[in-house]
Amino acid sequence: MEFSLLYFANREAEDPPQEYELLIKAAEFADANNFTALWIPERHFHPFGGAYPNPALAAAALATRTQRIRLRAGSVVLPLHDPLTVVENWSFVDNLSYGRVDLAFAAGWNPNDFVLAPDRYENRREYTFDAIDTVRDLWAGKAVLRENGEGVAFETRTYPRPVQPEPNLWFTCTSSRSSFTQAGARGLNVLTALLFQSPEELAENIEHYRASREQHGHDPAAGKVTLMLHTFAGESDSSVRKTVRKPFINYLLSSIDLWKGQWPELQDGNPERLARLAFQRYFLTSALFGSVDKCTAFAQRLEAAGVDEIASLVDFGVEATEVLAALPYLEEVRRNLAGGTDTAHQ
Template sequence: MDFSLLYFANREVRDASSEYEVLARTATFADDHGFTALWLPERHFHPFGGAYPNPAVAAAALASGTRRIRLRAGSVVTPLHDCLEIVEDWAMVDNLSHGRVDLALATGWVADDFVLAPDRYADRRQIMFDSVDLIRRVWTGQPVERINGEGDKVEVLTYPRPFQSAPNMWITCTANPATFEEAGARGLNILTALLFQNVDEVAANIRRYRAAREAANHDPAGGTVSLMLHAFAGESDRAVREVVKVPFQNYLRSSFDLWRGQWDGLGDADEDQVVAFAFERYFRTAALFGSVEKCAKFARKLADVGVDEIACLVDFGVENEAMLKALPYLDQVRQKCLSIA
């Protein structure tokens, strides 16, 4: 099983510089210790993830300071962009990194983000899937016909030309079985999470993904299923709980307005009840929180249901130095899982 780091901090604008310092330090650690990739998000107009309005910019900043780790869009919200610009941005990072770029594409889910492209919100899922083939064509140097400023049809190529002949591509899926199936049918990888699904539901969606790959004549065992998990490992479950409880509850509270309406079964529960419920769920069954042994056991369980990679979200609000000191424990978890096929 592969392990990567993923970022989705909640930082006010005044704290952004410290977030980027932590990004660089964790990237160096991951690069030096055998982690597979760094996942960089796209978020707009909200403190939750708002330090990352453009993952290509963050990836470009990391390209020269790392040697081997993959730099991944996790994810580009494709309905908010022209695919030509996506390829231009990431081709530049691909060259800066000598071919270490991968792309995950997402629909976006927050209506306010679409002030950038309001006419695309309703059809965002189809637009995302339509963008896959266009990004591939532009990346490989095929011209695209567009209308220029004088109303004439012109064919354009993007520059710089990418370092890689083609990017590895993921589709971000929250829980919708249809999205898993379409990603499989198109031969794409999967980036998912446990926010709106449990492990059994992930397993069922992975089976759908594999079946769809096979039905479309793709290798059913091919393709990578990456699972995002909040991660903090330490000496003991109790010690980790003491460190993460308050920061993680604050992290959940900071995004309460974004995800509150998407959880079923909460009824009229108030914010404190929801956050307390969510923390207990995450700590027990939906995060890499706890001792090295507890985290490794959970990782093995995920491997058994078909997860190929764990993308560890490390910047969820724990004090920076504590988070950095915990990374060697996370590396121990990674090492214990090296033999998992």
């Protein structure tokens, strides 16, 4: 089991620059302690996650402050972009980091994001998979045929050329079985979460993912399943619960209007009550919250279910000093899962 950090702060912060200090300091800790990667999201036009409108920008900053840890887009919402600019941006980061870039792609779901590309919303999934193929070609140095400003077809290649001959690629899946099977069919890794699936449902989805890889000629064991979990490990379950309860409930409340279009029940219910119930579920079964022993046991259960990597979301509202002070407990969990092989895999 590998461990990484993932970021998705609510941008309504009293001291916005301090938010990025947490990004950098946590990244430096992870880099020094054999964590595998740093996952940076893409979020537009909403405070929830709004600290990260362009993951390549954050990755470029982190490339200069870290030495060995992987820098991952988690995720690029591909229908909002031209593959040409995606490859340009991330090739730059690949050079800046001496070849430490990985990419996860998402089809997107929030219609408001698509003010950037309204014509792609309806067919966003099809566009995403076609564009992934284009990204692969461009990264490898192949040309794509585009019409230039004079209406003439032009063979277009991207620069700078990346350091890595081929990037590691993930597809972001929420809970849809078809997303897992499509990722497997295309030989992609998977980035997922427990937002809309239980650990048991996740285990079933992973089985279908592995079967789909094998059915389409890919090594079923080679694909990596990365699971995002909200994370805070500490001295005891009770102390962690006391620390995270209020900020996590506020964090959930800050996202409700973002999800209302997808889940109508959020429109009819009492938001505070729904957030309190959600906190109970997360604390008991869907987050890496609690003592080192509790977190270790949950991580082992997920490993048995087929999860290869936990991406720990740490910036959900707990004070930055407390988050940083808790990271050594997460490092202890990581070492417990390492089983004596204390080396991060790339």
